[in-house]
Amino acid sequence: MRYSLGSLLANAVTGNRHWRPVWREPEPKAQYDVVIVGGGGHGLATAHYLAKQHGITNVAVVEKSYLGSGNIGRNTTIVRSNYMLPGNEPFYEWSMKLWEGLEQDLNYNAMVSQRGVLNVFHSDPQRDAYARRGNAMLLHGADAELLDREGVRKLVPFVDFDNARFPVRGGLFQPRGGTVRHDAVAWGYARAADSRGVDIIQNCAATGFRVENGRIVGVETEKGFIGAKKVALSVAGNSTRVADMAGIRLPIESHAVQAFVTEGIKPLINIVMTFGAGHFYVSQSDKGGLVFGGDIEGYNSYAQRGNMPVVEDVAEGGMALMPVIGRLRILRSWGGLLDMTMDGSPIIDTTHIEGLYLNAGWCYGGFKATPAAGWCFAHLIATGQPHPYAAAYRLDRFAEGRVIDEKGMGAQPNLH
Amino acid sequence: MRIKCPYCGERALEEFTYRGDATVKRPESLEPSATDAWVDYVYLRDNPAGLHKEHWHHSAGCHSWLVVTRDTVNHEIVAVEFAREGS
Numbered sequence: 455m456r457y458s459l460g461s462l463l464a465n466a467v468t469g470n471r472h473w474r475p476v477w478r479e480p481e482p483k484a485q486y487d488v489v490i491v492g493g494g495g496h497g498l499a500t501a502h503y504l505a506k507q508h509g510i511t512n513v514a515v516v517e518k519s520y521l522g523s524g525n526i527g528r529n530t531t532i533v534r535s536n537y538m539l540p541g542n543e544p545f546y547e548w549s550m551k552l553w554e555g556l557e558q559d560l561n562y563n564a565m566v567s568q569r570g571v572l573n574v575f576h577s578d579p580q581r582d583a584y585a586r587r588g589n590a591m592l593l594h595g596a597d598a599e600l601l602d603r604e605g606v607r608k609l610v611p612f613v614d615f616d617n618a619r620f621p622v623r624g625g626l627f628q629p630r631g632g633t634v635r636h637d638a639v640a641w642g643y644a645r646a647a648d649s650r651g652v653d654i655i656q657n658c659a660a661t662g663f664r665v666e667n668g669r670i671v672g673v674e675t676e677k678g679f680i681g682a683k684k685v686a687l688s689v690a691g692n693s694t695r696v697a698d699m700a701g702i703r704l705p706i707e708s709h710a711v712q713a714f715v716t717e718g719i720k721p722l723i724n725i726v727m728t729f730g731a732g733h734f735y736v737s738q739s740d741k742g743g744l745v746f747g748g749d750i751e752g753y754n755s756y757a758q759r760g761n762m763p764v765v766e767d768v769a770e771g772g773m774a775l776m777p778v779i780g781r782l783r784i785l786r787s788w789g790g791l792l793d794m795t796m797d798g799s800p801i802i803d804t805t806h807i808e809g810l811y812l813n814a815g816w817c818y819g820g821f822k823a824t825p826a827a828g829w830c831f832a833h834l835i836a837t838g839q840p841h842p843y844a845a846a847y848r849l850d851r852f853a854e855g856r857v858i859d860e861k862g863m864g865a866q867p868n869l870h
Numbered sequence: 871m872r873i874k875c876p877y878c879g880e881r882a883l884e885e886f887t888y889r890g891d892a893t894v895k896r897p898e899s900l901e902p903s904a905t906d907a908w909v910d911y912v913y914l915r916d917n918p919a920g921l922h923k924e925h926w927h928h929s930a931g932c933h934s935w936l937v938v939t940r941d942t943v944n945h946e947i948v949a950v951e952f953a954r955e956g957s
Contacts (some may be wrong), residue, residue, distance in 0.1 A: 692916040705913040706940070753888040754918040754942045761871045761945070763884045796913045822885070852913040853905075866890055 457561055474783070475549075476641060477648035482655050486514045486683035486837060490688055491660045491696060493517025494527035495636070495821065496813055497688035498643035498654075499828020500835070502560075505650035507829070508836035510806045513652045516675055518659035521644055522637040525691055528758075528790035529821040530747045532570040532726050532737065534631035535596045538587045541846030541858045542799065543594040543791070545693040545826055548843050550630060552825030564742070570725040572601075572609055574775065576620040580730055584626040591628070594623030599627045609725055612778045612827030620731040621773055633726060635739050638811030639824060648783075663700045670809040686835050691791030692756070692816035702805055705796045705852050706815055707865040710789040712760040714768065716782040724828050729869050734780030738832050744779065746772060750792060750818070752866075759789040792817055794865035797857035802825065802831050803849040811835050812849065817864070871945050876952055877932045889917055889925035892937045903934070919943055926951060 455461060455472055488504060490497045493515045504510045533553050535546040557564055574583050581600075588598035599605075602624045603615060615622045623744055644654055655677065662674035663685065672681040689696045697704050718741050727734040733749035748768035751760045765787065772779055795801065795815035800823070802813050813831045816823060829843035840848075846858055875882040893916070893926055897907040926936045935953035940946065 692919075694915075695919050703914050704917070705915070707915050708919070709915050751938075753920050754890075754917065754924065756943045756946065757945055761883055763882075766884075853909045866888075 456627050458561075476645045477654055477701075477785055479657065480566045480653045481515070481654065482514055482658070482675070482677055482680050485642045485672075486653075487512040487585050487682070488684045488686060489680055489682035490515045490686045490687035491673060492687065493521050493640075493644070493654060493656065494524045494688065494690070495639050495643065495824040496563060496690065496816075496827045496831070497686075498647060499689060499824050500686060500813070500831045501828075502643045503829050503832035504836060505647055505652055508832060509691045510836055511651040511724075513647075514680060515652060515654045516673065516680070517649070517654070517656050520790045521654070522640045525790045525792075525820060526640045526824070527637045528713065528788060529636055530570065530735065530737070530745050531633040531821065531824040532631070532735065533566075534628055534726070535592055535633050535822075536571065536573065536587060536598065536626065536628050538590040539858055539860050542860055543596065545591060545830070545843040545847075546823065547591075547594055547816045548829070549823050549826030552829060553634060553822075554630070556634075556642070556825060560642040562638065562645060562854070564638040564642050566634045566709045567628050567634040568728075569737075570609070570627060570629045572606070572725050573626045573730060574606065574613065575625060575730045576725060577623060579677070581623055588626050597628055597630050599629065601625045601627050610723060610727055610776075612722070613727075613776050614774065617774055620729075621850040628851035631726060636821060641735045643828070648734055660696060660699070663807075665700070665807055665810075668806075668808055670807050679758065682809075684809045684811065684835055686831065688813045688831065690793045690814055690816045690820050693793045693812075697812070697814070700805070700807060700810060702807075702812070704793075704801075704814065704849075706793045707754050708756055709752065709792050709794045709865060710755040710757055710760050711747065711792055711818065712764055712789050713745065713747040713769070714765075714784050714787045715739065715743040715777070717786050718820055719744070719782065722778070729771050729775040732767070732771035732774065734768055734775060734817065736776070737773065744782065744783065750794065751789075756791060758791060759790065760787075765837055792820075796852060796864040797859050797862055798864045800827070800847050801849050802827065802834060802847040804834070804845045806837075807851070872945070873926060873936070873938060873947060874950050875928050875934065875936065876950060877934055878928065881928070881931055885928060885930040886923040886936075889935075891926060892925045911925060911955040916930040921948065
């Protein structure tokens, strides 16, 4: 069913009794052209673009839990393309462009809100660094504005401009950045892929891979063996666990990162803002809660939860930037698992097993990359060639010395 | 998460600094033939879901380097010993 004003009105006057489930719940077939392991945002986007851009519709997505249960529903919903390095910025800008057309492409309301992303800076050297980043963004066709204090004051009058330790000197603003309702992204991609014939199989964990003569022939799952000409791994957070089944050792550590939401308040902040002197980023949800997050926990974890030191660190960062939140109560906090690669950049590549493809290592940045990661991964699976925008995301770049060190932040700063 | 330092006793996580996997070994050789071993050492990790031996520095305490055996799935700490004794 195509959603439109007409379908909305027709269903409203008939008591909303005729809405259909958004996707089917099929049992797996014996054989597919492509099986995608992982029904998160990236896996579902890959299925959608395989079907739509490459006409490959004999595809299954196997997901160990339910759609939206993993990182696609755990992030802080921010989308932006304020990267700097040549291997990164064209990719993330393409992702931004796909976000801009996403709802029309999927015929689904993902609440794409280009409210703007502001990175506040607090010193002259940091202004220089952000000016350089902004110029790199402009050179790659993205948008960026360097704001002075008064420019920042117009956007966020409540921040602590004269903080003794971290005075606000200005900010780098990307007006096209913003937020997207994250679980609607999963649902929208799932519906669009399903409508083209992709089978989405939930509660069906992959338990192994079948390889014959160096070539993948299928996936062992909780619902039995599923044959496949090609298998695509898209399980960031658990990439090591799944790659282990195929005998692939990755330059990845799993770390947890926490996010928080406060009680709902009246409209306070209508953009996304990041603190420049600590790790704190904040936006306001449509229900009124402030959604914010911070740094990774900093030690290997598969626990999907964090510990108190980071809670304190995030709260301190928030108070240094915007003391106005001091009496707000935090309603919930939760954790998600990150594939932290050793250079802080992702991997979209083939593997030593023919027909087995890898999309992993998204560190903090997987959500904003969802459309472009799906687009480029689908291109790699369909054509066997890396997409030009993702050509730098090679697995062998660590051995080759071509690491993409965007922010000096992999699993640990001393590793690159 | 609290870590029981063999010298100082049980202390809060804030006192410790994480270094990472304690099982990787720095290659002896600097010859080009050892490149693969260096790539392994610098970049590749077992990253287990389960027991993980890892280096922690008691940086806001006695400055001991520790080998902590911890379950990465539930953060339970099974053993803590001085790094100099363990390896």
